[in-house]
Amino acid sequence: MDKTKQLTSVLDHVDANFERSLNRLFDLLRIKSISADPAFDADCEKAAEHLAADIASIGFSAEVRPTAGHPALVAKSNGVGPGKGAHVLFYGHYDVQPVDPLDLWNRPPFDPVVTKHADGRDIIVARGAEDDKGQVMTFIEACRAWKDVTGSLPLDITILIEGEEEIGSKNFGPFLEKNKKDLTADFALVCDTSMWDQNTPAITTSLRGLVYDEVIIKAANRDLHSGIFGGGAQNPIRVLTRILGGIHDDNGHITIPGFYDGVKDLPADIRAQWEKLNLTPDVFLKPIGLSIPAGEKDRLLIEQVSSRPTADINGIVGGYTGEGSKTVIPAQASAKISFRLVEGQEPAKIRKAFRDYVTARVPADCKVEFLDHAGAPAIALDWNMKPLAAAKRALTDEWGKDALLIGSGASIPIVADFKRTLGLDTVMIGFGLDDDNIHSPNEKYDLKSFHKGIRSWVRILAAFAEAPR
Amino acid sequence: MDKTKQLTSVLDHVDANFERSLNRLFDLLRIKSISADPAFDADCEKAAEHLAADIASIGFSAEVRPTAGHPALVAKSNGVGPGKGAHVLFYGHYDVQPVDPLDLWNRPPFDPVVTKHADGRDIIVARGAEDDKGQVMTFIEACRAWKDVTGSLPLDITILIEGEEEIGSKNFGPFLEKNKKDLTADFALVCDTSMWDQNTPAITTSLRGLVYDEVIIKAANRDLHSGIFGGGAQNPIRVLTRILGGIHDDNGHITIPGFYDGVKDLPADIRAQWEKLNLTPDVFLKPIGLSIPAGEKDRLLIEQVSSRPTADINGIVGGYTGEGSKTVIPAQASAKISFRLVEGQEPAKIRKAFRDYVTARVPADCKVEFLDHAGAPAIALDWNMKPLAAAKRALTDEWGKDALLIGSGASIPIVADFKRTLGLDTVMIGFGLDDDNIHSPNEKYDLKSFHKGIRSWVRILAAFAEAPR
Numbered sequence: 003m004d005k006t007k008q009l010t011s012v013l014d015h016v017d018a019n020f021e022r023s024l025n026r027l028f029d030l031l032r033i034k035s036i037s038a039d040p041a042f043d044a045d046c047e048k049a050a051e052h053l054a055a056d057i058a059s060i061g062f063s064a065e066v067r068p069t070a071g072h073p074a075l076v077a078k079s080n081g082v083g084p085g086k087g088a089h090v091l092f093y094g095h096y097d098v099q100p101v102d103p104l105d106l107w108n109r110p111p112f113d114p115v116v117t118k119h120a121d122g123r124d125i126i127v128a129r130g131a132e133d134d135k136g137q138v139m140t141f142i143e144a145c146r147a148w149k150d151v152t153g154s155l156p157l158d159i160t161i162l163i164e165g166e167e168e169i170g171s172k173n174f175g176p177f178l179e180k181n182k183k184d185l186t187a188d189f190a191l192v193c194d195t196s197m198w199d200q201n202t203p204a205i206t207t208s209l210r211g212l213v214y215d216e217v218i219i220k221a222a223n224r225d226l227h228s229g230i231f232g233g234g235a236q237n238p239i240r241v242l243t244r245i246l247g248g249i250h251d252d253n254g255h256i257t258i259p260g261f262y263d264g265v266k267d268l269p270a271d272i273r274a275q276w277e278k279l280n281l282t283p284d285v286f287l288k289p290i291g292l293s294i295p296a297g298e299k300d301r302l303l304i305e306q307v308s309s310r311p312t313a314d315i316n317g318i319v320g321g322y323t324g325e326g327s328k329t330v331i332p333a334q335a336s337a338k339i340s341f342r343l344v345e346g347q348e349p350a351k352i353r354k355a356f357r358d359y360v361t362a363r364v365p366a367d368c369k370v371e372f373l374d375h376a377g378a379p380a381i382a383l384d385w386n387m388k389p390l391a392a393a394k395r396a397l398t399d400e401w402g403k404d405a406l407l408i409g410s411g412a413s414i415p416i417v418a419d420f421k422r423t424l425g426l427d428t429v430m431i432g433f434g435l436d437d438d439n440i441h442s443p444n445e446k447y448d449l450k451s452f453h454k455g456i457r458s459w460v461r462i463l464a465a466f467a468e469a470p471r
Numbered sequence: 472m473d474k475t476k477q478l479t480s481v482l483d484h485v486d487a488n489f490e491r492s493l494n495r496l497f498d499l500l501r502i503k504s505i506s507a508d509p510a511f512d513a514d515c516e517k518a519a520e521h522l523a524a525d526i527a528s529i530g531f532s533a534e535v536r537p538t539a540g541h542p543a544l545v546a547k548s549n550g551v552g553p554g555k556g557a558h559v560l561f562y563g564h565y566d567v568q569p570v571d572p573l574d575l576w577n578r579p580p581f582d583p584v585v586t587k588h589a590d591g592r593d594i595i596v597a598r599g600a601e602d603d604k605g606q607v608m609t610f611i612e613a614c615r616a617w618k619d620v621t622g623s624l625p626l627d628i629t630i631l632i633e634g635e636e637e638i639g640s641k642n643f644g645p646f647l648e649k650n651k652k653d654l655t656a657d658f659a660l661v662c663d664t665s666m667w668d669q670n671t672p673a674i675t676t677s678l679r680g681l682v683y684d685e686v687i688i689k690a691a692n693r694d695l696h697s698g699i700f701g702g703g704a705q706n707p708i709r710v711l712t713r714i715l716g717g718i719h720d721d722n723g724h725i726t727i728p729g730f731y732d733g734v735k736d737l738p739a740d741i742r743a744q745w746e747k748l749n750l751t752p753d754v755f756l757k758p759i760g761l762s763i764p765a766g767e768k769d770r771l772l773i774e775q776v777s778s779r780p781t782a783d784i785n786g787i788v789g790g791y792t793g794e795g796s797k798t799v800i801p802a803q804a805s806a807k808i809s810f811r812l813v814e815g816q817e818p819a820k821i822r823k824a825f826r827d828y829v830t831a832r833v834p835a836d837c838k839v840e841f842l843d844h845a846g847a848p849a850i851a852l853d854w855n856m857k858p859l860a861a862a863k864r865a866l867t868d869e870w871g872k873d874a875l876l877i878g879s880g881a882s883i884p885i886v887a888d889f890k891r892t893l894g895l896d897t898v899m900i901g902f903g904l905d906d907d908n909i910h911s912p913n914e915k916y917d918l919k920s921f922h923k924g925i926r927s928w929v930r931i932l933a934a935f936a937e938a939p940r
Contacts (some may be wrong), residue, residue, distance in 0.1 A: 036495050038795040099797055100589035106693075169795045196699070210698065214796045223760030224575070225911040229679065230665075231882025232811050233766040233781035235759060240719060240784055240807075247716025250709060286703065291692030294836040296705040303703055315709055316799050317790035326507040326638045327683045327844035328568060329809055329882075330785050337789060340798055342701050367763045375796035385787060410696025411800075428584075441799050442694035 012151045012460050016143070019150075020453055023143040024116070024126075026056065027452065030096070030135050031128040037072055037097035037169045045073040046165045049096040052233035053163055056144060060149050062161065067181065070173040073167030076184055078353040079159045080147060084392055088389075088466050089158040091187035091426060094194065095167035099441045106443035119450040123200075124449035126362035130261055132249060133440040136162065136447035137432050137455070144459030156467035160187055162225070164416075169192075170214065171377030171415055178423040191419045195410055200277075200448070203397040203405040203458065204392060206430035211306070211343030211380035212413035214316075216373035217242070217360055218336040225321075226331040236367045238335040240318040245363045247339055249313050254298045256313050258359045264346030267459060268309055273347045276304050279406075287436050303430035308409040312342040338375070342411060349377035378415030381428075389429050389466060396461035397431070400454060431462065474933070481929050485612070486747040489922055492612040493585070493595075494907045495525065496921065499565070499604050500583040506566035506638045509842065510591040512729075515541040515634045518565040522607075524631055531630065536650065538640040541566060541634030545653055548628045551618065552856040557935050558627035560656035560895060562885055563607035563663065566635035575912035575917045582787055593668075593918035602909040605916035606662040606901050606924070613928030625936035629656055633885075636663075637682065639845030640884050658858055659889045662880055664901035667748075669917070672866040672927065674859060674872040675899035679777070680812030680849035681882035683785075684840035686711070686829055687805040694790075695800040707804040708789040713833045715806055718782050723767045725782050725853035727828045733815030737778055745773050748875075758906055761874045772827060777878040805935045807844070810902060811880060819847035819892050833938075847884030850897075858898050865930035866900070871922060900931065 018022070035049035037044040050073045051067045057077045058064040064077035075096075099110040109115065114128035131340060143162075148155050164174050178185065219238040225237055249255050268276070275454040281304040283293050297306030306312075320335025321326035339351055357372055364370045383390070385407060397405035407416065410430070421428045435457035437447045480698040486491070492650075504518035505511040519535045526546045527533040533546035546566075570580040576583065583597035595605060617624050631654065633643050647654065664675040695704055720726050737745070750773040754763050766775030775781075787802025791797035795889045810821055826841055833839045852859070853878060863923045866874035879899070889895040900923035 038793065038797065040511045040794070081885075099799075100791070100793060102793070103694075108657065121688075125545075139908075160590060169796075203911065212698075212798070214798070216796075221761065224908060224913075225572075226759060227783075227910045228785060228809060229681075229879070230905055231759070231776065232809075232880060233775040233779055234755065234761070234764050234772055234782045235761055236508065236765040237783050239787050240715075240765075243712040243714070243716035243806075244719070245783065246709075247712040247714070250713070290695060290704060292690065292704055292836050293707070294834065295703050296709075296834070296836070297702040307700060309652070310702055312697075314697045314706050314800055315564055315703045315712065315799075315803075316697060317792045317802065318708050318712070319788050319792040322569070323784035323786045323788040324507065324571070325509070327685075327807060327809070328637075328785060328910065329683070329783075330505065331680070332786075334789065336495070338703075338796060340697060340796070352872045364761065365765070367761050367765070374888070387650060395798040410698070411701060411703075416535070418937065436699055439693060440699075441797060444693075 008152060009348070009461065009464050010146050013357060013457055015151045016147045016456050017459060024140070024452070025138045026143070027059060027128060027136060028114045030139065031130055032112055032304050034112050035097050035165065036100050037166050038100050042127060043072070044144055046097060047215045048065040050075050050165055057161060067216070069166070073236055074174065074177055075161070075163040075407065076181060077161040078184070079155050082155050088251045089160070089187045090466060091160045091162060091185060091190045092141055093162050093190060093192050095110040095134045095140070095164050096138070097165045097168050098133065099137070101129050103443065107291040108444055125446040126443060126449060127446045129445050130444050131447040132434045133445065134194050136452055137434065140433060140452060141193055141459050142453030143456045144463060145315060147456070147460055148463065151184040156463050160185060172376070174416065175423065176417050178419055182423065185424055190426045190428040192414055192417060192428050192430045192434045194414055195430045195434065196434035197451070198406045198408060199394050200435060201401065202403050203401045204394055204408045205397070205405060206406050206410045207385060208409040209417055210311070210411050210413050211347065212340060213343060213348055213349045213356070213377050213416065214338070214340040214375035215353060215356060216336060216338045216375060218334060218371040219364065219367040220332065220334045220371070221367065225333050228331050231331055232240055235331055236365055237331045238368060239332065241365060241368055242318070242320065242335045243336060245338070245360055253300070254296060256311070258355050260355045261311065261352065265311060266343055268305065268388060272425065276302065278303060286319050286436070307411040309344055311344050313340050315338065339454055342413060343379045345382050347380065349379055353377060364367065372387050376415065378385070378413055379418050381417050381421065383427060387427055393429055393431060393462050396465040400458045433458070478622060478930065478933050482926055484620045485616045485925050485929060487903070488616070492608070493921070493927060495612070495754060496595070496605060496608045497583045499597055499608065500528070501581055504566050504634065505569050505695040506635050507569050512541070515566060519634055521899050522565055526611060526630060528617050528700055537633070538646045539681070543634060543643065543646055544630070544632040545650060546630040547653070548624050551624050553623065553626065558629070559628045559935060560631060560654060560659045562608055562631050562659055563610070564603045564633050565607070566637050567602070567604070568637050570598050572912065575915055578940050586680045587864050588915070593920060594903055594915040595918060596913060596915045598914050600914050601638065601907040602901045602914065603663050603918040606903065609921060609924030609933065610662055610764065610928050612925045613932060615930065616925070616929055625932050629654060641845070644892065649890055650891065654893055656895060659895045659897040661886060661897050661899045662901045663883055664899045665905065667877060667905035668876045669904060670870065672870045673877045674862055675876060676854060676876050677851040677878040678849060678886055679780070679880050679882050680816065680818055680847045681820045682810060682812060683807070683809040683819055683827070683844035683885065684822060684825060685805060685844060686809045687803060687834065687840040689802060689803045689838040689840070689865045690836065692799065692801050694802050697800050700800055701886045704800055705798045705834055706808050708801065711787070711789065711804045711806060714829055715784055722769070723765060725780070727824050729824045730780065730821065732841045734780060734813055735815055737774065744833050748773060753786050755905070776814055777880040780813050780816060784808050811882060814851050816849065818848055822846060825848040845884065847882055848887050850886050850890065852896060854868060856896055862898055862931050863899060865934040866927055867922050869927045869930050891909065901928070
C-alpha cells in the first residue's frame with residue numbers, strides 16, 4: 003500500500019470508529035483525578051492504571067511508576083514502532099483541576115456528555131474534557147488507529163503521562179532524572195495547548211514561565227471583636243489588601259522592583275506579524291464578558307496575554323466569609339499569587355523580588371509567611387527546528403488552513419524540564435480553544451477538536467516518520 | 472425586715488444557690504442559637520422558648536413574640552413587682568456569633584465547662600458564655616434571688632430579649648414599634664458591656680455606631696485560566712485589593728472623602744481623665760500578641776478604640792482558597808467591611824461615602840454590588856442622668872472599688888432604637904472583660920463576673936427602687 007493510500011485508510015478508520023474513541027474518553031473523564039486535594043489520591047492512582055491498561059491494549063509496554071506524589075506512566079512502543087527513524091516522546095497529564103465552585107456547573111463535572119454549545123457547536127462537557135484528558139486521548143486514539151489499520155506505528159513513540167501538572171509538577175523533575183535512560187527520544191511532543199481559533203490550527207513555539215507563591219499575614223494571636231479592638235489592633239486583611247493593591251500601577255505595570263529586569267521587547271518582525279493577527283478585545287474579551295484589556299496600557303492585547311509578564315492574585319481569604327455579617331478582626335489573612343514570566347526572567351529572582359516587596363511593607367506588629375507552590379522559566383523554541391515544518395504541513399492538510407506558529411501565555415513547566423534533563427526540544431500542538439473553560443466550571447472540548455485532533459495526529463505521525471530528525 | 476438586712480439576705484441567697492444559677496446558664500449555653508446561619512433557625516426558636524419558660528418560673532408573664540426574623544421575648548413583672556416607683560426595661564439577646572474557625576476551639580463551643588484560665592482564674596468557656604447569655608443570666612438570676620427571698624421584685628421590670636443582635640437587629644426596630652405600648656418604662660438597662668478591668672466595674676455612657684457593608688466586584692462572566700487570560704482580563708481580586716488597600720493612609724487615617732465630617736475632638740476634661748486611665752499598648756495589646764496601636768497616629772490608644780471612627784475589613788474572599796494552587800482568575804471577589812462611628816457621623820452618609828468611594832474606583836469593565844448588613848448611629852448619655860449615680864453607688868459597694876463611667880468602642884444599635892422609638896435613655900452595665908474572646912474561638916466569661924454580676928444586679932435593683940425616677 004502506498005503511503006498516501008495508507009494514510010487515507012487510517013483516517014477513514016478514525017472516522018468509522020469515532021464513537022468508540024469517544025466512549026474511551028468518557029471512561030477516563032469519569033475518574034475524579036483531582037491532584038490538588040488529598041481526598042482524591044485514590045482516583046489519581048486509578049486514572050494512571052486505567053490509562054496504562056488502555057495504552058497497553060495498543061501494544062505498548064506500559065508501566066505505572068511511583069513518584070514522590072501521584073504516580074506517572076511510561077509506555078514504550080518497542081515492537082510496535084519500526085525501531086528506526088525518528089523517536090518521539092509524547093507528554094500529557096491525567097490530573098485535573100478542582101471543580102469548585104460546584105454550584106456553577108450545569109451538570110456533574112465527572113459525568114461527561116456531548117451537548118450543544120449556545121452557538122450550535124457540539125461539545126464534550128466535563129472536568130478534564132480539554133485539559134488534559136481530551137487532548138491526551140487525541141494522541142492515543144491516533145496511535146490506536148495506526149496500529150489497527152497497519153499493525154504498527156509509523157515511528158517509535160514513548161508516552162509519558164504524569165499526575166501532578168495542575169499542582170506544579172514538583173515531583174516530576176526528580177522522576178525524569180531517575181527515569182532518564184527510558185526517556186531518550188529525538189524530540190518531545192506536548193498536547194496541552196490551543197488552536198488559534200475554531201478553524202485555524204496552531205503550533206505553540208513559546209511559553210510563559212510561572213512563579214506561584216502564597217502569602218500569609220498574621221497579626222493578633224486570635225480573632226478579635228472589632229468593637230473592642232477596632233482602631234487599635236492591626237487587621238491582617240487591611241495589611242494584605244494594602245500590599246497586594248499596590249502591585250500594579252495605574253497603567254497596569256507591575257511595581258515590584260526588578261520585576262521587568264531582562265525582559266526584552268518583541269523583535270520588530272514578530273510584532274508586525276502579531277499586529278496582523280489583530281487580536282481585538284471584541285474577539286478575545288467579549289466572549290468572557292469583558293471589553294477593556296487590563297494589562298500594560300502601552301502594549302498590544304496579544305502581547306499582554308502571551309509575551310509580557312503578569313501578576314495575578316488567584317485566591318484571597320480572611321475573616322468571616324459566610325452568610326450575613328460578623329464584626330471580627332481576624333488573626334490572619336492569606337492570598338495566592340502567581341506571576342507569568344517571559345524569556346529573560348529568572349523564577350527564583352522573581353520570587354525573591356516579590357517576597358522582598360511584601361516583607362518590606364509588613365508592619366512591625368505583623369508576621370508574614372510564604373509558601374512556594376511552583377516555579378518554571380519561560381521557554382522559546384527555535385522557529386527553524388525541523389519537525390516544526392513537518393507538523394505545520396500535516397496540520398495545514400487536515401484543517402485546510404495554514405497552521406500558525408504562536409506564543410502561548412500559559413506555562414508548561416515540563417517543557418523546560420525536558421530541555422534541561424533530557425536535552426529535548428518540544429513541539430507543542432493541541433486543539434483547545436480559548437472558550438473551553440479550562441480550570442473553570444463547565445469545562446468543555448469541542449467535539450470537532452477531539453475528532454479532527456485525532457486525525458491531525460494521524461497525519462503528524464506520518465509526517466514525522468518521513469521528516470529528517 | 473429593714474432594707475439593709477433584706478439586701479444582705481438576697482445576696483446570701485445568691486451565694487448559697489450559685490451552683491444552680493450556673494447550671495441554668497449551662498442549659499442556655501447548650502442551645503446553638505447562631506442567628507447568622509439559617510441552619511440554626513430552630514435553635515434560635517428553642518433559645519427563646521427556653522428563656523421564656525425560665526423567666527416565667529420567676530413569676531413574669533413571659534411571651535415569645537414573632538418578628539420578621541428570629542423571635543423575641545417580652546416578659547413583664549405585673550403582679551411580681553410593686554406596681555409603683557421606677558420601672559426598668561431590661562434588654563439582652565439570646566443569639567450568638569458563628570463558631571468558625573472551629574478547629575481553634577479547645578473544646579466543643581456548645582458544651583460549656585468551668586475551667587482554669589492560664590493565669591489561674593476560674594472561667595466559663597462556651598460560645599455565648601459572655602456575649603450575651605452569661606450577661607443576660609446575671610440579671611435574671613438577680614431577679615430570681617429577690618423573688619425567692621422576698622416574694623417579689625423591688626421594682627417593676629420588663630424583660631426584652633431578642634435573637635438577631637449578632638446580625639444587625641434588622642427586624643427589631645419594627646418589632647419595637649409594633650410592641651411599643653407593652654414596653655413603657657422609665658429607662659432601659661443593657662447588659663452587653665464590659666468592666667474596666669477584672670476588679671473595676673464600669674458603666675458605659677457612650678457607644679460607637681456601626682455601618683456594615685459588603686462589596687462584591689464582578690469581572691468576567693466565568694472563572695478564567697490565568698495562562699490564557701492573565702494580563703489581558705481584569706482580575707476582581709486585584710480591583711478589590713487596590714480599592715480596599717487605599718482606605719487607610721500611612722498615618723492610619725481613613726481616606727474616604729467626608730468620612731470625618733462632624734467628628735469632634737474630645738472635650739479637654741474628658742481627654743485629661745482618659746490620659747490618667749493610661750491605657751498602654753502593654754496593657755491592651757500585649758495580651759492579644761500585638762504591641763503597636765494601628766489607628767490614627769495622632770490619637771491616644773484609648774481614643775482609637777472608643778471615641779474615634781474606624782474602618783475594618785471583617786472578611787474577604789475570592790478565587791481558589793483550598794489546598795495547593797490553582798491558576799485561576801475568578802469571576803468575582805467580595806469583602807465585608809464595617810465602620811465604627813462616633814457622635815456626629817450619620818450612618819446613611821457614611822455608607823454612601825464608602826459606596827461612592829468604591830464605585831469611583833471600579834474599572835469600566837467591572838461591576839460592583841453592595842449588601843447592607845447593618846447601620847446604627849453612635850450614642851452618648853447625659854452624665855448627669857439620675858439612675859447613673861444609683862447604679863454607680865451599687866457597683867462600688869459590690870466591688871469595693873469606684874465604678875468608672877467609660878466610652879465603649881463597640882456598637883449596640885438597640886440603644887439608639889430605644890431612644891428613638893420608646894423615648895428611653897439606657898444605662899449600660901455589664902461584667903465582660905477584654906480577654907473574653909467574644910466573637911472568637913474559646914469565648915469565656917469569668918466565673919467571678921457571673922457571680923459578682925448577679926450580686927451587682929441585686930444591689931442595683933435595690934438602688935433603683937430607692938432612687939428618684
